Amino acid sequence: MKETKNQMKNNWKILSPFHPQFDMVRCDYENGCKICVHECSFGEISLTPIKDKRGEVVYRPGANLTACNACQRCVKMCPQNAIHIVSQPMHTSHSYWTPYHVNNIWRQARHEGGVLLVGTGATGPQKRYFDYMMFDACQVTNPSIDPLREPMEIRRYLGTKPDSYGGKMGPQLELEVPIMFGAMSFGAVNLRVHKAAARATQAVGTYWNTGEGGFHKELRKYGKNTIVQVASGRFGVNESYLKSAAAVEIKIGQGAKPGIGGHLPGEKVSEAVSKTRMIPLGSDALSPAPHHDIYSIEDLRQLIFAIKEATEYTVPVSVKISAVNNVAPIASGIARAGADIITIDGFRGGSGATPLQIRQNTGIPIELAISAADRRLTEEGIRNTVSIVASGGFQTSSDILKAICLGADAVYVGTPVLIALGCNACQRCFTGKCAYGITTNKPELAERIDVDEATQALKNLLHAWGEEIKELMGSMGISAIEALRGNRDRLRGVGLNEEELKILGIKHAGA
Amino acid sequence: MITIEAKGLYYKALNRQIREYLSRGEKDIVLKNILGQRYIGGGLNHDATIKIHGTPGQDLGAFMNGSRIDIFGNAQDGVGNTMNSGKIVVHGKAGEIPAHSMRGGKIFVKGDVEYRAGIHMKQYMDKIPLLIIGGTTKDYCGEYMAGGRVIILNLGNKSASPVGNSVGTGIHGGNIYVRGTVDAYQLGIGAVFGKLNKSDRTFLKEALAEYAKDMGMDLSVISPKDFIKITKKGHRPFGSLYTPGMNMKTETPFHFNLMPPCAYNCPTGIPTPVFFNLIKDGEIREAQLFMDEYTPFRMSVCGTACPAPCMEGCNRNMLDGPVEIQKLAQKYYPDFDPMVGKEKRAETVSIVGAGPSGLSTAWQLSRRGYSVNTYDATDDIGGKVKQAIPKERLSDETLDRDIARIKSLPIIFHTGEKIDREGFSKIYESSDIVVVSTGAQITKRIPYPGGERILSGLQFLIAINEGNPVDLSGKEIVIIGSGNVGIDIACESWRLGASKVTAIDIQKPLAFGRELDLATELGTEILWPKMIDRLDESRVYFTDRTDMRADVVFFSIGEAPDTSFLPDSVFIDERGYIVTAEKSFRSSDPKIYGCGDIIKPGLITDAVGSGRVAAMEIDATLKGQAFVYPIENPVSRRRIQTVYFGEEDSDIDHCMSCGTCIFCDKCVENCPQEAISRNGETFSIDTEKCQLCYSCVSICPRGAIHADVFIKGAGVEADN
Incomplete structure (x- = not known):
């Protein structure tokens, strides 16, 4: 018998946890349909030639069992509803060594032993504090307000407020809804997504954030609704960039990867991205962990004022940080450093690419962070000098309103924007092969986003959540959202312990 | 020109004044008594000049987008931070991070600077920022540069190495030029020393000239040759830092021809689909010339006598039977003499033994221009x-067609000359290389009790061909050994009148092909496993206690070579064959090669192939080239998509061209992403469009495009 050299490469073969299964009776391959093969951008489905009843060669789809992560694109696009995704569990007897952990070690043992990289936000079992806080409602002692028939104001203004009535005010951002679209860079998502975000926020009257990949020329006309970001890589940052937008945000950190800089794998650095970021084509864009001109709180003040000087004090300057242990004194320092807005991004915040261990294990929940920062600034008597924007894992309009009750002036949402465009969080944004055309720069895939329909979808989302917020407000007897900002008395904790209640600053239900 | 007295003026007010003057059209501004004011020139986009006397504060020229600033004094940290265009000239020293994230424009510093000079500089097309430092700089110079140029002049030669450690750490674009020494340990991750080329030298000359002019210095003593260049190691210094946390396919499919089973089975290695493809393209003469590269025995062996292992392995067996390779070999037999290459070689090669292997060697070497002699003990070659x-x-008429073509070559045939030791030694002296291909002629015998009467099967056949057939009328024949030769003996026995023919073997008989079918049809019984115990005058007795009548018994268990005429320098193994190195035909004597049955027993086609590869080795050795024993990888049977075939009329169209691309373009036409294109014989796959679905791999009718396949020995590996 022929001797073969022992190869271990199959030991580390990752069995795809899912694969498509085809109902061949419904499948229309005999008429030449190849839609599923075309739609799967990950290469899971391939064609095989077979002979049909007439003796002609036709091509039948089949699963490769190598690349599926249940993004469901093929299922949705099949005109015959002939596909469903089935799971392929590795083993079920262990609850400790889950396939997640075993696969991760396999991935690192083969090839060159790299740092695991993933997309979207943290998926760990930590508590969603929003689920443990309930709103009050008006019953008997004070009347509720009918949002269907009475005026409700959910407008917010972000920026430095004066110390006393009639005092000097800094430049303000005016939001018709307390929701802005979070920072997702050009490169992490493509121009169509940015276009839809810009147009939707312009139509509704709120803001979108460019992220750290630069501000595309085609979108400069939406500058009045745009917040540009200055991150550690300084991609796309120049004088006209700073002057083109409604606000400038210094990004110190983000919830998905506190303490380190952004990642855009080389696969996603296309011609357009190379031009906007001014880095070589196909080269990885790894932003440094710190800004190399910010090593202390004094340095932050220096950069804030460098930007204010460059923009001649006409726009608010925001500072974005991740929610970390001492977020309260950090927020205080940032306020005193001259920022007009502080954005705090909780650990559930999303990303196109982030090291897995940092995503899962760094940062604190946004609910606790907002509350801590709001209360500290209030105690120090400087709460009016900044607006606080919360972000990181908001999933519903009720989450947003709860954050406002805990002290946020407004929120950023990131992942919901992508989901509104079709994303189902398969976590493969970093590959640049998004089957829905969202987090990819490949032209053939980006074409799957229709800008008009995407714009409408985002407008719908903002409209829907705005209406839900009004309903919640009305049930509480509030007609102006200003009255709920930091209003902890309208929240009660359910199933939270004393420590948690104390940090959130709310009472337990029934108390 | 406007002068601003800045003493005691807060930076906000100072900068507001400057902006006001500029917006009014002022082109020249002089600032006097500057002491620590920050952000001077920050965010300017005017085309003006600002002269600063004194010591400006942090972030001078941050986000600047135009104008020229001269500082007559020392600057602080962050000079030109994220600058986009314009020029800053510091007639003094500067602090940390000069040119941080700079994207355009120029910064010249007369003296030393601190850490992270030029960190994160960028460029796009011809927008290339430049930082020139007159003195030295500290660690992390050029960290994570994506573009731009940094020059460190080390004027005054204050330190041997004017850059600290971790120079260019993470650099993936741009260059750093250092005048002074830089040791390898000072280089950061992904930074390497580069070669100064012409454009570097031109650039340095021009940059230094401009710097000298702005600084009012004479730098003519400095030459571009004085500089060390530091640049990026590769495109993605951190490319292998990250591993995808999800399943990812990365290998684009590739077109690559693999060996079809017919060629893989053929010891002569004849690539039949290539032959057929040429014919189908109408290039019959090319096809025939192509065949001449492989064998001179196209009619007699391929077309007639070979048991056709090619057809045994033919993948068409999965459908309606093998391609008629033998018939087609006959049909497309060349009607011209073989061509000899133009180059005439000086070397002489002598071949002892003009059988199929020796003639094959002679054919190959003669056509390559060598002087070839063959020697044979019989009166003719073959x-x-x-x-x-x-x-x-195999009739004489058929064989002679091949022999005639061989004889048309300028080979000198010595026939009727049996070579002994002395004769061999003469040949050895007068030739550059000697090839021994005398085959195996000594019938192997097993000394069974009573077996003295057993005849040599080989001699039986030779006698028939010499015109002296043995009459076997009414005789019952037993043939010991049921290989292809045993089967020949069987068929001839029937023809000569035998009434019963039995072939026995101790293992599964090796006979195959048409001859086996014919022998069986005639009534030959093949018994195995059967071992003889003894014989008497009329019967043969087996170890299993059976026996049978055996009027005539033949040995057909192979022959052993006669090596008595060879010098002692040629080692012979214990079974009597010439010893050659693995994957080589050279014997222990570097001037003597062996091929055919004398090194290893086999079919005729084994001999032909043996002679051919031996000739290739001799040719390479005489030319001083490396010789690689040809090993190729067969295409797997499951790669052949038989659904595409079955309707063909002509024989030649039955060939499915396994493993050999015929440019049918099914991959091109059916790729769901339209990512494959072809220009002539070259395919290209657009890696942007390719989704790695590998449909092309399963669509290909013949397995000529691959992914996820480890192809041994071809230096090609694709992994999941």
């Missing part, structure tokens, strides 16, 4: 093919 194969199977 060896066992002529002597031992029954004429019923």
Whole structure:
């Protein structure tokens, strides 16, 4: 018998946890349909030639069992509803060594032993504090307000407020809804997504954030609704960039990867991205962990004022940080450093690419962070000098309103924007092969986003959540959202312990 | 020109004043008594000049987008931070991070600077920022540069190495030029020393000239040759830092021809689909010339006598039977003499033994321009093919067609000369290389009790061909050994009147092909496993206690070579074959090669292939080239998509061209992403469009495009 050299490469073969299964009776391959093969951008489905009843060669789809992560694109696009995704569990007897952990070690043992990289936000079992806080409602002692028939104001203004009535005010951002679209860079998502975000926020009257990949020329006309970001890589940052937008945000950190800089794998650095970021084509864009001109709180003040000087004090300057242990004194320092807005991004915040261990294990929940920062600034008597924007894992309009009750002036949402465009969080944004055309720069895939329909979808989302917020407000007897900002008395904790209640600053239900 | 007295003026007010003057059209501003004011020139986009006397504060020229600033004094940290265009000239020293994230424009510093000079500089097309430092700089110079140029002049030669450690750490674009020493340990991750080329030298000359002019210095003593260049190691210094946390396919499919089973089975290695493809394209002469590269025995062996292992392995067996390779070999037999290459070589090669292997060697070497002599003990060339194969199977007329073509080559044939030791030694002296291809002629015998009467099967066949057939009328024949030769003996026995023919073997008989079918049809019984215990005058007795009548018994268990005429320098193994190195035909004597049955027993086609590869080795050795024993990888049977075939009319169209691309373009036409295109014989796959679905791999009718396949020995590996 022929001797073969022992190869271990199959030991580390990752069995795809899912694969498509085809109902061949419904499948229309005999008429030449190849839609599923075309739609799967990950290469899971391939064609095989077979002979049909007439003796002609036709091509039948089949699963490769190598690349599926249940993004469901093929299922949705099949005109015959002939596909469903089935799971392929590795083993079920262990609850400790889950396939997640075993696969991760396999991935690192083969090839060159790299740092695991993933997309979207943290998926760990930590508590969603929003689920443990309930709103009050008006019953008997004070009347509720009918949002269907009475005026409700959910407008917010972000920026430095004066110390006393009639005092000097800094430049303000005016939001018709307390929701802005979070920072997702050009490169992490493509121009169509940015276009839809810009147009939707312009139509509704709120803001979108460019992220750290630069501000595309085609979108400069939406500058009045745009917040540009200055991150550690300084991609796309120049004088006209700073002057083109409604606000400038210094990004110190983000919830998905506190303490380190952004990642855009080389696969996603296309011609357009190379031009906007001014880095070589196909080269990885790894932003440094710190800004190399910010090593202390004094340095932050220096950069804030460098930007204010460059923009001649006409726009608010925001500072974005991740929610970390001492977020309260950090927020205080940032306020005193001259920022007009502080954005705090909780650990559930999303990303196109982030090291897995940092995503899962760094940062604190946004609910606790907002509350801590709001209360500290209030105690120090400087709460009016900044607006606080919360972000990181908001999933519903009720989450947003709860954050406002805990002290946020407004929120950023990131992942919901992508989901509104079709994303189902398969976590493969970093590959640049998004089957829905969202987090990819490949032209053939980006074409799957229709800008008009995407714009409408985002407008719908903002409209829907705005209406839900009004309903919640009305049930509480509030007609102006200003009255709920930091209003902890309208929240009660359910199933939270004393420590948690104390940090959130709310009472337990029934108390 | 406007002068601003800045003493005691807060930076906000100062900068507001400057902006006001500029917006009013002022082109020249002089600032006096500057002491620590920050952000001077920050965010300017005017085309003006600002002269600063004194010590400006942090972030001078941050986000600047135009104008020229001269500082007559020392600057602080962050000079030109994220600058986009314009020029800053510091007639003094500067602090940390000068040119941080700079994207355009120029910064010249007369003296030293601190850490992270030029960190994160960028460029796009011809927008290339430049930082020139007159003195030295500290660690992390050029960290994570994506573009731009940094020059460190080390004027005054204050330190041997004017850059600290971790120079260019993470650099993936741009260059750093250092005048002074830089040791390898000072380089950061992904930074390497580069070669100064012409454009570097031109650039340095021009940059230094401009710097000298702005600084009012004479730098003519400095030459571009004085500089060390530091640049990026590769495109993605951190490319292998990250591993995808999800399943990812990365290998684009590739077109690559693999060996079809017919060629893989053929010891001569004849690539039949290539032959057929040429014919189908109408290039018949090319096809025939192509065949001449492989064998001179196209009619007699391929077309007639070979048991056709090619057809045994033919993938068409999965459908409606093998391609008629033998018939087609006959049909497309060349009608011209073989071509000899133009180059005439000086070397002489002598080949002892003009059988199929020796003639194959002679054919190959003569056509390559060598002087070739062959020697044979018999009166003609052809060896066992002529002597031992029954004429019923291979007529003289058929064989002579091949022999005639061989004889048309400028080979000197010495026939009727049996070579002994002395004769061999003469040949050895007068030739550059000697090839021993005398085959195996000594019938192997097993000394069974009573077996003295057993005849040599080989001699039986030779005698028939010489015109002296044995009459076997009414005789019952037993043949010991049921290989292809045993089967020949069987068929001839029937022809000569035998009433019963039995072939026995101790293992599964090795006979195959048409001859086996014919022998069986005639009534030959093949018994195995059967071992003889003893014989008497009329019967043979087996170890299993059976026996049978055996009027005539033949040995057909192979022959052993006669090596008595060879010098002692040629080692012979314990079974009597010439010892050659693995994957080589050279014997222990570097001037003597062996091929054919004398090194290893086999079919005729084994001999032909042996002779051919031996000739290739000799040719390479004489030319001083490396010789690689040809090993190729067969295409797997499951790669052949038989659904595409079955309707073909002509024989030649039955060939499915396994493993050999015929440019049918099914991959091109059916790629769901339209990512494959072809220009002539070159395919290209657009890696942007390719989704790695590998449909092309399963669509290809013949397995000529691959992914996820480890192809041994071809230096090609694709992994999941």
